[in-house]
């Protein structure tokens with residue numbers, strides 16, 4: 001089953017769909033993804049964790065906390 005276009009939106013991390021959790025839609029490199037609020041901090045603070053999940057995530061940089 002390689003058909004991802006007709007799939008319901010689901011969190012890229014936990015794979016839950018919007019029947020279970022609220023989903024935030026994000027676009028990245030012209031692709032649309034969804035992420036739940038629980039995993040949004042990963043996108044902000046630990047985008048390296050999304051490498052292999054989100055195509056192109058290896059180019060993301062974590063938010064600069066200014067605390068180092």
Ligand SMILES: [Zn+2]
Nearest residue numbers: 011014036039
């Ligand atoms: Zn999630």
